[in-house]
Structures are given as structure tokens and as C-alpha cells.
Amino acid sequence: METIINDRLAKRSSKKAAAGNDDEDLLGVLLNLKDTDDLGFTEIKAVILVSHMDMFLAGSDTWTITVEWAMSELMKHPRVMEKAQREVRKVFNGKGCVVDEASIDRLQYLQLVLKETLRLHPPGPLAIPRESKETVMVNGYKILAKTRVFVNLWAINRDPHHWTQPEVFEPERFLNSSVDFRGTDFHYLPFGAGRRMCPGMHYGLALAYLSLANLIYHFDWKLPHQMKPEDLDMSERFGIEVKRQKNLILIPAPYHPR
Ligand code: HEM
Numbered sequence: 001m002e003t004i005i006n007d008r009l010a011k012r013s014s015k016k017a018a019a020g021n022d023d024e025d026l027l028g029v030l031l032n033l034k035d036t037d038d039l040g041f042t043e044i045k046a047v048i049l050v051s052h053m054d055m056f057l058a059g060s061d062t063w064t065i066t067v068e069w070a071m072s073e074l075m076k077h078p079r080v081m082e083k084a085q086r087e088v089r090k091v092f093n094g095k096g097c098v099v100d101e102a103s104i105d106r107l108q109y110l111q112l113v114l115k116e117t118l119r120l121h122p123p124g125p126l127a128i129p130r131e132s133k134e135t136v137m138v139n140g141y142k143i144l145a146k147t148r149v150f151v152n153l154w155a156i157n158r159d160p161h162h163w164t165q166p167e168v169f170e171p172e173r174f175l176n177s178s179v180d181f182r183g184t185d186f187h188y189l190p191f192g193a194g195r196r197m198c199p200g201m202h203y204g205l206a207l208a209y210l211s212l213a214n215l216i217y218h219f220d221w222k223l224p225h226q227m228k229p230e231d232l233d234m235s236e237r238f239g240i241e242v243k244r245q246k247n248l249i250l251i252p253a254p255y256h257p258r
Contacts, residue, residue: 001045005031062123063204065243067211069121070113072248073169075221076229080171084110088217093257099214101206107213112171114208118157118181118190120169125154125242127192153189154242162187181205219252 008027022028030047033039074081087109092099127150135145143149158166163173179185181201183193191198198204215221223232235245 001048002041005041005044061241062200063207063211065123065241066114066117066121066204066208067215068244068248069123070117070208070212071215071221071250072232072234072244073117073120074113074216075223075248075250076232076234077169078229080113080169081216081221084113085216085220088213089255089257092213092217097217097257099210099217101210104206104209104213107209109171110209110213112174114205114212115174115179115181116169116171119163119188120157120167121236121242122153122157122190123241123243124192124198125152125238126240127151127153127189128196130196151189151192153192156187156189159187218255220255222251222253224249224251 005027008022008031012022012031022032026048027044030039030044034041034044074084087107088099091103091106130149130151132143132145132147132149136143157163160166179188181188181191183189183191183197186193191201191204223229233246236242237245
């Protein structure tokens, strides 16, 4: 990392990226601060390390876990797979078979599938911990000031007070419903809510839609060893992220539109 910082400093001194105007990326911005504020090399390295860890961990695992759960649910529910696949192929067959971002918003049913996947399988089951500023009562519980609170998004998304048959995968439950990802419906919070809500939501959703649409457009999928959909193991491995307990193993057959 030191080599990268030194290279950048050398470039700045050659006036290509004049100090103070170097705001192309995070490193440039931090070096500008070093020029004007009390920011040393150690702090710069720490900020870069932590923010990259944040972005890489939060940015890569989350949406891939979501795609894996979505594929699992589609395999478990052939009716839903058929409907989603029909929609994707209808939209993209007329577009030279290229599944691109431009037409993703026409995949209305796939959006319901992803909403329902994120309800049952939010990759981050717990929101970032919060600390109460003052003593408050919540649902009859007294929460003292300065208490560290963990909000269980996973449990909220399955709360039987808000969802009928919460354990059932039913994308149609979101049809004609205004509930969405923005963190304003407090019974559905796959991306959290408030100030610390996920900043990568739109990016993560775009990646998930695009990958899923490509997977189900280009391939027909089968379970191995004549396994029946009802036998597919959906156990979760609980942790900071909720992944599948066992890898999802599927057999693809390429789809060739006539
Ligand atoms: C399907 C995809 C994703 C889901 C379900 C998801 C979910 C979440 C959740 C639940 C939180 C905690 C929010 C809270 O406590 O209120 C969070 C935080 C965060 N997410 Fe995501 N995320 C996704 C994709 C991404 C991507 C693609 C990025 C970056 C490129 C990203 C970056 C972050 C960061 C940096 C935080 C911490 C925010 C903070 O500390 O204030 N996420 N995410």
C-alpha cells in the first residue's frame, strides 16, 4: 500500500494531478486532507484499509448470496421458475438474446422474486448496531440510554404479525403492494433503514437482477441425481452473513431460442 501512496505522491509533485485538485478517488481526497489537515500516513492507510474491507465484504458477498438464495428458491418452486423464465425470455428474445441492464425494469415478475428472496434471506441478518441516545420505551421494553441495540432484520422480515404464512416463498405477495426496499416499511428491511442504511442498495440490486436474469435466460436448470424440488436442502449457515449451509449444485442446459 505504501508503494501506491508514494507513486501517487510522486505523480502529484510532477503536477499531473496537482495537490488540492486530486479528487479522482479516495486516495486523492485523503492526500488533499493530508496537505491541509492533521492527517498522517498511518491514518490514511487505516481509512483505506477499513473502507475497502467494508466495500469488498459488503459489496461482493451480499448480492452473490442473494443470487444463490434466489436460484435455490426458484429450483424449490418450479411454478415460480417457469413464470420468471417465461418473462425473461419474452423480454430478451426480441433483443438479440442479450440480457442487458436497459430492459431490466421490464422484468416485473423477477422484481417480485427478488423482493421475496430478500424477505426470507436477507444476506445481512442483523443491522449495524445502534446506540440509544436516551432512555426509551419500545413495545413495553425499557431501553436505557447508551444501550447497544442489534436489530434482527431476518426476524422482522418473517414476523407473523405482518406477513401471512411468513415461511412460504410467495413472490405474488408483493404484487400491487407498495412495500419496497427503501427502509420506510419497518416490517421489511433487507437493506436496513435510516442513516446507516445500505449505501450500495441500487448497485447490489442491479447486479442481482442482471445475474439472475442472465442465469435463467441462458440456461434451463436441473437438480442433480433426480432430486425432487421438495428435497432441496434450504438450511442456513448463521453468522454475520446468512449463506446456504450446503453449496447449491445444479445442472445447466443451454437455451437456444429458435
Ligand atoms: C443484495 C445486496 C445487499 C444487501 C441485501 C445489503 C444489505 C445491507 C444491510 C442490511 C446493511 C446494514 C444497514 C443498517 O444497519 O441499517 C448494509 C450496510 C452496508 N452496505 Fe450493503 N447490502 C447489499 C449490497 C451492498 C453493496 C453492493 C455495497 C457496496 C458496493 C454495500 C455496501 C454497504 C456498506 C459500506 C454498508 C455499511 C454502511 C454504514 O456503515 O453506514 N452493500 N448493507
